[in-house]
Amino acid sequence: MRHAVAALLRKDLRLELRSPEAVPAMVLFSLSTFVLFHFALDEAEVSGNLAAGILWVTLLFAAVLGVNRLFVAEREEGGFDGFLLAPVDRTALFVAKATLLFAFLAFVEVFMVAAFAFLLLGPSPWAPLPGLVLVLALANAGIAVVGTLVAAIAVQTRARDLLVPLIALPLSVPLVIAGARATAPLLADGGAGALEGRWLMTLGLYDLVFGLLAYAIFDFLLED
Amino acid sequence: MRAIELADVGRAYGERVALAGVTLALEQGETLAVFGANGAGKTTLLRILATLLRPHRGTARVLGHELPKQGWAVRGRIGLLGHEPLLYRDLTARENLRFHARLHGVEAQRIEELLDAVGMRARADDPVHTFSRGMVQRTAVCRALLHDPELLLLDEPLAGLDPGAVGLVAPLLKGRTRVLISHDVEAGLAEADLVLGLRQGRVALLGRDVSEADVRALYA
Numbered sequence: 001m002r003h004a005v006a007a008l009l010r011k012d013l014r015l016e017l018r019s020p021e022a023v024p025a026m027v028l029f030s031l032s033t034f035v036l037f038h039f040a041l042d043e044a045e046v047s048g049n050l051a052a053g054i055l056w057v058t059l060l061f062a063a064v065l066g067v068n069r070l071f072v073a074e075r076e077e078g079g080f081d082g083f084l085l086a087p088v089d090r091t092a093l094f095v096a097k098a099t100l101l102f103a104f105l106a107f108v109e110v111f112m113v114a115a116f117a118f119l120l121l122g123p124s125p126w127a128p129l130p131g132l133v134l135v136l137a138l139a140n141a142g143i144a145v146v147g148t149l150v151a152a153i154a155v156q157t158r159a160r161d162l163l164v165p166l167i168a169l170p171l172s173v174p175l176v177i178a179g180a181r182a183t184a185p186l187l188a189d190g191g192a193g194a195l196e197g198r199w200l201m202t203l204g205l206y207d208l209v210f211g212l213l214a215y216a217i218f219d220f221l222l223e224d
Numbered sequence: 225m226r227a228i229e230l231a232d233v234g235r236a237y238g239e240r241v242a243l244a245g246v247t248l249a250l251e252q253g254e255t256l257a258v259f260g261a262n263g264a265g266k267t268t269l270l271r272i273l274a275t276l277l278r279p280h281r282g283t284a285r286v287l288g289h290e291l292p293k294q295g296w297a298v299r300g301r302i303g304l305l306g307h308e309p310l311l312y313r314d315l316t317a318r319e320n321l322r323f324h325a326r327l328h329g330v331e332a333q334r335i336e337e338l339l340d341a342v343g344m345r346a347r348a349d350d351p352v353h354t355f356s357r358g359m360v361q362r363t364a365v366c367r368a369l370l371h372d373p374e375l376l377l378l379d380e381p382l383a384g385l386d387p388g389a390v391g392l393v394a395p396l397l398k399g400r401t402r403v404l405i406s407h408d409v410e411a412g413l414a415e416a417d418l419v420l421g422l423r424q425g426r427v428a429l430l431g432r433d434v435s436e437a438d439v440r441a442l443y444a
Contacts, residue, residue, distance in 0.1 A: 007326035011312065011319075018314045018351075078310035081276055082367075085310075086327035087300030223278065223292075 001095070004088040008096035015073055016104075022069040023104055026062040030112040033058045034119045045122030052183040055116055056176050059105075059136075060143070060169065062112070066104050067147035068164050070097055071155040084222060094148055094218040102144040109136055121187065128186035131195045135186075138203035139179045145210045146171050152221045171210075178202035225288045227252045227375060227401040228273065234281035234425075235268050242268040243425045244281070250418055252374075255402040257416030259409065259429070259439050264422040266405045267306070270377050273403060274304045287375060300328060303373030305381050305397075309364035313353040317344055317363045320352060321370060328371040338366040343392050357384035365393050379405040409439045 016023060037046075037054050046054060074080045083093055113132065117125035125132075147168060154163035178199045185193030228250040235243040243265040250256045258266050271277040273286055275295035284291040289298050304310075311320045321335045339345045342362040352360060361384045368376065381397055381404070382390050406412035413419065413436060421429025421442045429438055 003329070004327055007323055011315070011323045014319065015312060015314055073312060077312050078308040079312065081274075081304070081306075081308065082310040082324060083327065084276055085274060085299055085302065085304055086324070087296070087329075088327055 001089045001092045004086070004092035005096045005099070008083075008093060009099060012073075012096065012100050013103075022066045023107060025065045025069075026104065026108040027111050029065055030058055030062045030108060031115050033061070034112075034115050038119050046120050047122040048188045049180070049184045051116075051121055051187040052180040054120065055113075055183065055187075056139075056180045058116075059109070059112065059139075059179075060172055060176060062108060063101075063105060063143045063147060064165050064168060066101055066108075067151045067168060068154075068161055070101060070148060070151040075155050080222070090219050090222050091215060093222070094152070094214060097151070098144040098148040098214075101147050102140050105140040105143060106137075109140075123187060123189055131186045132183060134195070135179055135182045135200070135203070138200060138207060139175055141207045142175045142203060142210060143172065145207060145214050146175075149210070149214045149218070149221075152218065156221075175203065175206055178206065225252070226250060226285070227254065227287060228256070228403070229285040230282065231284075232282035233269075233272065233279045233284050235265075235272060235277060235279055241425050243272070243279075243422075246282070246420075246422075246427055248418065248420060248430060250401065250403075252401055254417035255404055255415050256418045256420060257412040258403060258405045258420045258422065259407075259412060259442050260422035261443050263424075264442075265425040266422055267379060268425075269422070270304070270306060270379055270403060270405060273375075274302055274377050275299055276304075300371060301374045302377060303368035303371070303375070304377045305364055305368040306377070306379040309352075309360050310367060311352045311360065311363055314351055316349045316351055317355075317359075317366075318348040320363065321366055324367050324370055330370050334370060334372075335366070338369055338396075341392065341396055342366055343389065358386055358389050361385055362389055362393060365396065369396060374400060376400055376402045378402060380407065409436055413439065 150164055150168045153167065154160040157163055182195060182199035186195065226249050230246050230248050233243065233246045234241065246269065258269065260266050268277065272279050272284060275291055275298055278292045286298050287301055318335065322332065325332065325335055339348050342365055344359065344362050347359060352363065376397060378397060382393065385393060404412060404415055418432055419429060419434040419439065420427065421439060423442055428442055
């Protein structure tokens with residue numbers, strides 16, 4: 001399976017580099033949203049719960065753009081059939097796509113967090129950065145797993161652009177709650193607060209549950 | 225062991241029956257030519273044999289394995305050349321073939337051999353979206369033959385090829401068990417050991433000694 005995952009990842013990265021679609025869209029969406037919040041809230045700086053809320057909602061909506069594009073090449077250029085004809089474990093496709101989405105999210109977040117700190121965040125971003133990276137990494141894993149699962153369901157339908165947000169956003173509610181609660185103390189005025197272990201555990205549990213679920217059902221999603 | 229054994233195989237899309245009651249047997253090394261008008265069920269049959277569609281009725285055995293239950297044992301032994309080239313447009317021919325070679329565990333040397341054989345070596349590093357239809361088809365032939373499949377499933381394999389390319393490609397597709405969909409009745413019959421004619425998803429013609437007139441009647 002390792003070789004198949006590597007082959008799929010290499011192919012997808014090459015396609016994204018050659019004709020960038022998902023990543024630029026996610027970055028631009030995040031930046032535009034922060035600019036809109038900046039003017040809509042009429043506040044120069046935000047912190048604590050409000051800052052965490054803005055960050056997580058923006059991240060989630062940006063992720064939806066990436067999820068929507070995840071299987072498009074497979075669907076439109078016959079990649080599904082090409083993969084299904086190969087003598088490889090079908091879970092390789094899930095692992096490759098989830099890894100790709102995780103990488104896209106991590107890349108986008110570099111720009112996103114920088115723009116957030118510059119445009120909206122009151123407190124210094126440096127002190128909470130290690131904690132924020134940890135929370136984002138756990139959340140990315142959850143978004144990648146659920147996003148890949150939802151994308152695989154939606155891409156089989158004509159209304160895939162509608163289905164992805166309709167399925168992915170409700171499924172992501174626990175992730176947003178845990179992410180925002182974990183992040184809020186980090187972004188509070190007066191210096192970074194401590195990370196609460198229970199929210200990290202919640203994120204970890206979310207990743208585990210949906211990871212196992214995806215592993216169990218992904219094969220069936222590829223059946224006709 | 226027979227290459228293909230179908231017993232009362234059928235498939236529906238919702239209420240519409242695309243294929244019904246197909247029963248036949250094909251020996252190793254033989255060619256089954258499938259004829260029928262558009263929408264007759266030819267592609268559905270091909271996709272069932274390729275393990276890409278489940279039959280809703282009957283039993284299908286390919287290379288000694290029952291589908292879809294043992295599809296995993298057949299994948300990698302089948303080469304499919306259908307309407308879609310199964311190539312990524314933004315990748316070059318060589319990158320596409322490398323990708324499929326990795327999935328099938330095939331050495332890179334085989335890619336170069338096939339590119340040479342179909343006369344595509346000079347354009348191998350150009351993106352597929354810059355190719356003519358014939359060049360896409362030649363690359364798709366390489367993709368289908370990469371893993372040296374025992375069974376070839378071919379849907380109009382020479383479509384879009386100029387006479388020179390036909391001369392390069394046609395010999396590569398011979399010498400193994402084949403299911404061949406063709407609208408070129410004369411050429412299809414010349415290749416066939418067994419002929420299947422479909423009309424509205426049902427078997428209208430099946431035999432080893434079939435006349436051209438019988439096949440043409442399928443399109444009337």
